[in-house]
Amino acid sequence: SPSLLHQMSWRPTYRSSKFRNVYGKVANREHCFDGIPITKNVHDNHFCAVNAKFLAIVTESAGGGSFIVIPVSQAGRIDPHHPKVCGHQGNVLDIKWNPFFENIIASCSEDSSVRVWEIPEGGLRRNMTEAMMELYGHSRRVGLIEWHPTSSGILFSAGYDYKILIWNLEIGEPVKMIDCHSDVIVCMSFNTDGSLLATSCKDKKLRVIEPRSGRVLQHASCKNHRVNRVVFLGNMKRLLTTGVSRWNTRQIALWDQEDLSMPMVEEEIDGLSGLLFPFYDADTHMLYLAGKGDGNIRYYEITTEKPYLQYLMEFRSPAPQKGLGVMPKHGLDVTACEVFRFYKLVTLKGLIEPISMIVPRRSETYQEDIYPMTAGTEPALSANDWLSGINRDPVLMSLKKGYQKPNQLVFKAPVKEKKGVVVNGIDLLENVPPRTENEVYYIITRNTLLPPIAEHHQCIPGVLTPHLPCHAMPL
Numbered sequence: 001s002p003s004l005l006h007q008m009s010w011r012p013t014y015r016s017s018k019f020r021n022v023y024g025k026v027a028n029r030e031h032c033f034d035g036i037p038i039t040k041n042v043h044d045n046h047f048c049a050v051n052a053k054f055l056a057i058v059t060e061s062a063g064g065g066s067f068i069v070i071p072v073s074q075a076g077r078i079d080p081h082h083p084k085v086c087g088h089q090g091n092v093l094d095i096k097w098n099p100f101f102e103n104i105i106a107s108c109s110e111d112s113s114v115r116v117w118e119i120p121e122g123g124l125r126r127n128m129t130e131a132m133m134e135l136y137g138h139s140r141r142v143g144l145i146e147w148h149p150t151s152s153g154i155l156f157s158a159g160y161d162y163k164i165l166i167w168n169l170e171i172g173e174p175v176k177m178i179d180c181h182s183d184v185i186v187c188m189s190f191n192t193d194g195s196l197l198a199t200s201c202k203d204k205k206l207r208v209i210e211p212r213s214g215r216v217l218q219h220a221s222c223k224n225h226r227v228n229r230v231v232f233l234g235n236m237k238r239l240l241t242t243g244v245s246r247w248n249t250r251q252i253a254l255w256d257q258e259d260l261s262m263p264m265v266e267e268e269i270d271g272l273s274g275l276l277f278p279f280y281d282a283d284t285h286m287l288y289l290a291g292k293g294d295g296n297i298r299y300y301e302i303t304t305e306k307p308y309l310q311y312l313m314e315f316r317s318p319a320p321q322k323g324l325g326v327m328p329k330h331g332l333d334v335t336a337c338e339v340f341r342f343y344k345l346v347t348l349k350g351l352i353e354p355i356s357m358i359v360p361r362r363s364e365t366y367q368e369d370i371y372p373m374t375a376g377t378e379p380a381l382s383a384n385d386w387l388s389g390i391n392r393d394p395v396l397m398s399l400k401k402g403y404q405k406p407n408q409l410v411f412k413a414p415v416k417e418k419k420g421v422v423v424n425g426i427d428l429l430e431n432v433p434p435r436t437e438n439e440v441y442y443i444i445t446r447n448t449l450l451p452p453i454a455e456h457h458q459c460i461p462g463v464l465t466p467h468l469p470c471h472a473m474p475l
Contacts, residue, residue, distance in 0.1 A: 017301055017310070018359065018369065019286055022339065024297065024315030025356045033070060033352040034077045037061075038322060038345050043093050043143065044186065044275050044292065046323030048352070049105065050343050051097040052331035054119060056105055057345065057352060058092045059084060065092035065109050071123045072331070083124040085117055087131050093143045099328070100152045100379045101411040104132075108142035114157045116169065118411070132413045137165050137174040137421055137428035144185060149194045149375070150394050152409065153383035156197070156211070158185035164199070165423070166211060168383045172414040175387060177423045178214040180207065186228065192235040192282070193380075195391040196257070200230045206241060208257055212387065220260035225253045228275055232257070233302060234282030238264075240302075242276035242289065250276050252289065254308055265308050269298070279326060283374050284339050286312070288357075293320045297342070297355070315355065322347045329374045334399050337361045339370055371399045379409070 039047050039058040047058040050072065058067045066086035070078060090110030098104035103121065108114045115131035138159035148154035153169040164178035164185060183202035190197055197211040206227045208218040220227075227243045239255040241263075249271050253263035269276065274293035280286075280302075287300045287309070295317040301310045325343035332338045333356070340357040359370050376397030381390060421428045 017312070019284055019301055019312060019339075021360050022286070022299065022312060022357055023360065025358055026317065027075075027354040027356070031075045031354060033057075033075055034350065035080065036068060036078050036350050036352060037080075038347045038350060038352075039091070040347070041091055041093070043091075045094050045144070046277070046325060046345075047095070048323050048325035048343055048345055049095045049097050050325035050327050050331075051102050052328060053102045054097070054105075054123065055325065055343060055352065056085075056095050056097070058095060061086065064089050065107075065111070067092050067095055067107065069105070069119050069124055074123070083127045085119075085124070085128045087115060087117075087129045087134075088113065090141065093141065094145050096145050096147055098147055098152070098411070099149065099375075100377055100409070102377070104411050106145050106147070106155055108145045108157055110141040112136065112138050112141055112159070114138075114142055114145060114155070114167065116155075116413070132411075133169065133172050135167055135172065135174070137167075137423070138163065139428075144188060146188045146190070148386065149190045149192065150380040150392055151194065151383055151386040152379035152381075152411070154194075154386055156188060158188060158199075160184055164188070164197075164211075165428070168387060169411075170383045170414065173421055174423050174428060176212065176214065177426070177428075178209060178211065179424065180209065180214065180216050187230050189231045189239075191232045191257075193391045193393050194386070196232070198230045198232055198239055198257075200227045200241065206230060206239070206255070206260060208239070208260065212389065218258065218260040220255065220263075222253070222263065225251060225263060225266055227253075229278055231278045231280045233280055233287075234285075236302070236304060238302075240278055240280065240287060242278050248273075250291070252276070252278070252309070254302075267309060277324065279324075279340075279342075281340055283329065283372050284370065286340070286357075288340065288342075290321060290324055290342070292322065295319050295321065299357070315357075317344075317355075319344075319346045319349070319351075319353070321345060325352075330377060330397065330399060332399070334366060334371055335364075337367055337370065366400050368400075373398055 037060045039060050049056045054069050056069045065088035066084040068084050088109040092107050092109050095107045103119045106116050114135040116133040118132045140160035142157050142159045144158040146156045155167045158164045162181045165174040166176040168175045181201045185201050187200040197209045199207050206220040225243045227241045229242045237257050241253050245251045250269040254265040274291040277290045279288040285302045290297045297315045299312050322345040327341040337359045338356045342355040344353045373396035375394035378395040380392035380395050
C-alpha cells in the first residue's frame with residue numbers, strides 16, 4: 001500500500017551511531033601540568049606536542065627560543081627551574097615528535113633553522129643546547145614542520161620564504177624543494193600513506209601536491225570560503241578545511257581531493273573570530289573542531305554518504321585554549337574507552353589540561369569496535385625508499401595488548417661536512433642568515449653582509465654590531 005511504501009522510504013534524520021554520546025572529561029587537577037610559562041607568541045600554531053612518553057610545550061623566554069619537555073607521567077606543579085631545550089636563537093614557532101622514535105623531537109624557529117633533538121630517557125636533567133641536527137636551508141623564519149606519516153627519516157618544513165623543504169635526515173640535508181606557493185604556507189596535511197600533501201596558504205589557495213615532484217595536482221581558490229586550515233580525511237579521498245565565509249563567519253568545507261573546483265559541503269559554524277583548528281581521527285571517522293581562544297570543542301562524525309557531516313555534540317569549558325596537543329592512539333587508556341585525548345594550553349593559568357573523549361560503555365572488556373587496528377610506532381619505509389617513489393600504508397598495531405614493544409631501530413645523526421646544499425639547482429646555504437655572533441662579525445668584516453640585512457640594521461662594514469640579532473633577516 002502507498003502508506004507502507006511511505007513508511008519504508010522514510011529515513012530518520014539521524015543515523016544511529018556508536019559515537020552519538022561521546023563526552024569530554026577534564027583530568028583531575030593532580031593530572032594537569034601547572035606552572036608552565038606558556039609562550040605569548042601569537043603565531044597560529046599549537047605550541048604543544050605530545051606522545052606516549054613526553055609532553056613538550058613552547059615557553060616564554062628571553063634571548064632566544066626554548067621549549068620544555070616533561071614526562072607525561074609526571075603531572076603536577078612544574079619547578080620554575082625545570083630544564084629546557086634552548087638552542088634556538090629566535091622564538092620557536094613549531095614542535096613535533098617523530099611518530100616512530102618517541103625520544104626524537106623536531107623544532108623550527110624565527111632563526112631560520114630546523115633542529116632535531118634527542119630527549120634522554122626519563123626527560124631532561126639539565127638545559128639542552130646542543131641539537132642532534134641543525135638544518136639550514138630556509139632564508140627566512142620557519143613557521144611549520146611535519147614528519148612524514150610512514151617514513152622514519154623524512155621531515156617537511158615550511159618557511160616565510162614561501163618554500164617547503166623536504167629533509168632526508170639519514171643524510172641531514174634537504175633533498176627536495178616545493179616552490180609553488182606565492183605567500184606563507186599556514187598548514188600542511190598528508191594523506192594516509194604520505195603520497196599526497198595538502199596545503200593552505202595566505203595566498204587564499206588550497207592545494208593538493210605530489211610532494212616528491214612538487215607538482216600541484218589540484219588547487220582551489222574559493223570565493224565563498226577563505227581557507228585557513230586543511231586536513232586530509234584519512235584515505236576517504238576527501239579533505240576538510242576550516243575558514244571564513246564572505247560574511248566573516250567561521251565555516252568548514254568538505255572537498256573531493258580529485259576535484260577542488262567546488263566544495264561538496266559548506267557549513268556555517270558561528271560568528272566568532274578565532275581560528276578553527278580541525279583534528280581528524282581516521283579510526284572513528286570523528287572530526288573535532290577547536291577554536292583558538294574558545295573554551296569549547298565541537299565534534300562530528302564523517303560519512304561517505306550524504307549528509308557527509310553529522311554533528312554529534314560539544315564539549316564546553318570556560319577556559320580559553322591557546323593551542324591543543326593530541327596524544328597518539330597507542331597512548332590512550334583503552335580500559336576507559338578513551339578514543340581521543342587533547343592537551344589544552346590555558347595561557348592565563350600556565351596550565352596544561354588533559355581532556356579525554358570517552359565513549360560511554362558499561363562493559364569492562366576491550367571494545368573491539370571502537371579500536372580498529374591503527375597506525376603504530378613502526379615505520380613502513382626508510383627515507384630512501386620513499387624518495388625513490390615507493391608508497392606504503394602505515395604499519396598497523398592492535399591496541400588490545402596495550403602498548404607494544406618499541407621498534408628496535410636507532411635514530412642516528414649523520415656525520416656532515418660543511419658544504420653548499422643544492423636543491424632544484426639553488427644553493428640553499430647561500431642566503432642563510434648568520435648563526436652566531438662570531439659569524440656575524442666574520443661576515444661584517446669581510447664586507448659580504450647581504451644587502452637586505454645591512455639595509456635593515458644599518459650596519460657599518462667592519463664594525464661588529466652587538467645588538468644584531470642572529471636571525472638577522474627582515475621578518
